[in-house]
Amino acid sequence: MNPLHQKYDFFVYPQEIDGASNLRLSALECAILNAAGLAAEDNGFGAPEMIEQGVTWVLSRLAIEMKSLPKQYEQFSIETWVEDYGRLLTTRHFNLFDKAGNTIGHACSLWALIDVKNRRPVNLQTRPDLARFASGEAGMIEKPGKIDDLKEGQKAGEHIVAYSDLDYNNHTNSMKYVDWMADVLPLEVMYEKKISRFEINYLHEARYGETIEIFSQQEGNTYLFDLVSSEGRSLCKAKFQFEA
Numbered sequence: 452m453n454p455l456h457q458k459y460d461f462f463v464y465p466q467e468i469d470g471a472s473n474l475r476l477s478a479l480e481c482a483i484l485n486a487a488g489l490a491a492e493d494n495g496f497g498a499p500e501m502i503e504q505g506v507t508w509v510l511s512r513l514a515i516e517m518k519s520l521p522k523q524y525e526q527f528s529i530e531t532w533v534e535d536y537g538r539l540l541t542t543r544h545f546n547l548f549d550k551a552g553n554t555i556g557h558a559c560s561l562w563a564l565i566d567v568k569n570r571r572p573v574n575l576q577t578r579p580d581l582a583r584f585a586s587g588e589a590g591m592i593e594k595p596g597k598i599d600d601l602k603e604g605q606k607a608g609e610h611i612v613a614y615s616d617l618d619y620n621n622h623t624n625s626m627k628y629v630d631w632m633a634d635v636l637p638l639e640v641m642y643e644k645k646i647s648r649f650e651i652n653y654l655h656e657a658r659y660g661e662t663i664e665i666f667s668q669q670e671g672n673t674y675l676f677d678l679v680s681s682e683g684r685s686l687c688k689a690k691f692q693f694e695a
Contacts, residue, residue, distance in 0.1 A: 455586040456532040457490040463521045471642040473520040476649060477626040480513065483545055483558050484625060486529040490543075494584055501564070506573055509563045510625055511540060512595035514650045517547070517556035526550045533584050536575045539563055544590030557591040598652045599689040601677050602685060604666035605634040612661045623657040628687045632676045635665055636691070644672070644693040651689040655680070 452458065467478035474482075491497040491508070501507050521527045525548055534542040545558040564573040575581065610631045618624040629651070633641060657663055657680065666677045672695055678687040 452530070453532065453588070454584065455584060455588075456530055457493060458528055458649045459485075459486050459489050460526060460528045461485075461521075463523055463525050463527070465523055469604050469641065472520070472522050472640075475630075476515075476646065477629040479515065479517070479520065480629055481512075481626050482527075482529060483547075483560070484510065485517065486545060487543055487560065487562075490531050496581060496584075502567065505567050507620075508563050508568055509565050510560060510653055511563050512561040512650070512652050513558065514560075514592060514595035514648065515556065515558045516592045516648045518642050519549075519555050521549065521555070521573055527555065532586050532588060534588055534590065536578075536582055538574055538576055539572045541575060541581070541585075542590075542594065544588075544677045546591065552632075559590045561595060592648075593668075595650050595652070598647065598650065598675070600685075601666055601668045601675055604668045604675070604677055606664055607667040608665045610663045610665065612659050612663060613659050614659075616657070617659060621659065625653065628653070628657075628678060628689070631663065631665055631678065632667075632689055632691070635667060636674060640674075640693065646691060647694045648692040649690070651687065652688045653687055655684055655686045657686050679695055 461482045463474050467474055469475050488497060514540060530546040532544055534544055540561045540563055543560045545554040549555050560674060564575060566573055612623055616623050616627045662681050664679045668675045672693040674691040676689045677685055680686050
């Protein structure tokens with residue numbers, strides 16, 4: 452394995468699967484982001500170290516493509532590496548494997564480093580300490596792009612941000628947005644159709660006690676989402692693409 456790659460093992464617990472016995476999309480994203488966090492920690496630029504420096508990592512965009520999903524009590528592993536550091540965003544890739552070492556999926560993420568106090572992005576070009584971890588190696592899937600505004604979006608539901616939605620920063624946990632959107636999709640779609648690609652853009656933070664309106668739009672086998680705050684601000688956009 453490339454020395455700039457890192458690999459971590461994961462296990463599927465009963466509370467992480469759905470009624471089809473597959474690892475839920477939010478739990479899959481959780482494992483992917485945990486791999487990113489562990490890799491950053493092992494390289495010396497994890498969340499605790501960065502917080503001490505007055506900065507923190509923020510996930511901007513994520514794309515996931517899976518051939519198959521792990522099931523209850525199955526072990527799987529995630530290999531991850533950093534491709535590059537631009538001025539405002541860094542690209543981190545992932546390969547996912549089953550216990551036998553077969554490839555079951557890929558993911559690609561874009562991250563920003565922001566100042567904790569003013570919440571503004573930090574120019575990554577001022578951090579040469581990070582650049583030595585950039586491999587220059589591209590991933591196996593297309594990078595996540597900008598998801599456009601919905602043209603014919605309809606309100607599909609709403610959610611009040613509660614205690615169980617919050618992370619250690621008292622911000623909404625990234626995986627919770629995924630659950631809110633999946634909750635308004637038809638159950639038969641989630642159980643009977645395979646997601647070929649999932650893509651999400653994180654734009655703004657949802658605050659505790661805030662009512663989030665969930666707008667959706669169907670285009671064939673693709674479902675588009677926009678989560679809107681009580682102030683009318685788009686917080687998150689996503690795209691669920693299912694196989695025909």
